[in-house]
Amino acid sequence: MEEPLIPVVPMSHTAHIRSHRKPRSRSASTIAMRAGVAGGVLSTLAVAGGSASADAAEPVTQTLELPTLTVDLATQVAQSAEATQQTAANYQLQAERDAAAANAAKQAKADLADAKKQADEARRKAEAERKTAEAAASRSSERTVLTAASSSASSATSTSTATGSAAAVIAFVKAQIGDAYVSGGTGPNSWDCSGLVQTAFKQIGVSLPRVSQDQSTAGTQVSLSNLQPGDILYWGSAGSAYHVAVYVGDGMFVGAQNPSSGVVEKPLSYDPPTGAVRVL
Numbered sequence: 001m002e003e004p005l006i007p008v009v010p011m012s013h014t015a016h017i018r019s020h021r022k023p024r025s026r027s028a029s030t031i032a033m034r035a036g037v038a039g040g041v042l043s044t045l046a047v048a049g050g051s052a053s054a055d056a057a058e059p060v061t062q063t064l065e066l067p068t069l070t071v072d073l074a075t076q077v078a079q080s081a082e083a084t085q086q087t088a089a090n091y092q093l094q095a096e097r098d099a100a101a102a103n104a105a106k107q108a109k110a111d112l113a114d115a116k117k118q119a120d121e122a123r124r125k126a127e128a129e130r131k132t133a134e135a136a137a138s139r140s141s142e143r144t145v146l147t148a149a150s151s152s153a154s155s156a157t158s159t160s161t162a163t164g165s166a167a168a169v170i171a172f173v174k175a176q177i178g179d180a181y182v183s184g185g186t187g188p189n190s191w192d193c194s195g196l197v198q199t200a201f202k203q204i205g206v207s208l209p210r211v212s213q214d215q216s217t218a219g220t221q222v223s224l225s226n227l228q229p230g231d232i233l234y235w236g237s238a239g240s241a242y243h244v245a246v247y248v249g250d251g252m253f254v255g256a257q258n259p260s261s262g263v264v265e266k267p268l269s270y271d272p273p274t275g276a277v278r279v280l
Helices: 028-035 071-157 164-175 193-202
Strands: 220-222 232-235 243-249 252-258 262-267 275-278
Touching: 164 193, 164 243, 164 252, 193 243, 193 252
Parallel strands: none
Antiparallel strands: 220 275, 232 243, 232 275, 243 252, 252 262
16 A cells, blocks of 8 residues: 655745844944054854755855954044033133123222222312311401401590480490390390390480391491491401391490390400491
């Protein structure tokens, strides 16, 4: 009996090719580390296969060349990194210089403003001192002139004798010596300077303004060297006088001076007046 024929299944022509995996991709730095930088790396992968048929062909070899990392390339990478670092350092240095310049300019501006302020203060102080010195010199000169005028007036009137209305005015003001000084006082026992003068002249029918400023222009302006008993003396300027009294002859005047002294009789040299007016 014949044995049955077993069919033969033809094999694929790639059945005897060894299985392989494609090498995993590595970075250039890893290849350089493992193979070295001196001459580069050349890697060859061979793939062999056999034919499934009886007349199998010669094994096939395939070569794959990977990039070579040379010393020049590594040097260029290093130089590029160094250049980048240097550029960053330059930017930082420039930024620091700009910041320093800005701070210096700000400080210079502040110093200039402070110096200007000090100069202005020194100028104002010098101007104030100059004006004070001028005012003091002016007052001293004015007092010298007034003292001389008062002395002259005393000499010129030392022998004068009041008569008529002037004698009545003088008698009234002398009768009030020792009374108190009270601002706004018009008698009978307390007075201020203009209140005493106004009341004294009222006794003889002469109406005078109430305040010193107006009384200093109430009559005819006369020289201090030509005073007569009954003239009204004033201190300050005509029209803005701050004090008045009555000249009583012999270089003396009577007036309500101040709260501490009240109504007193004093020589012209005690407090030289600025000017005088005559209403009689």
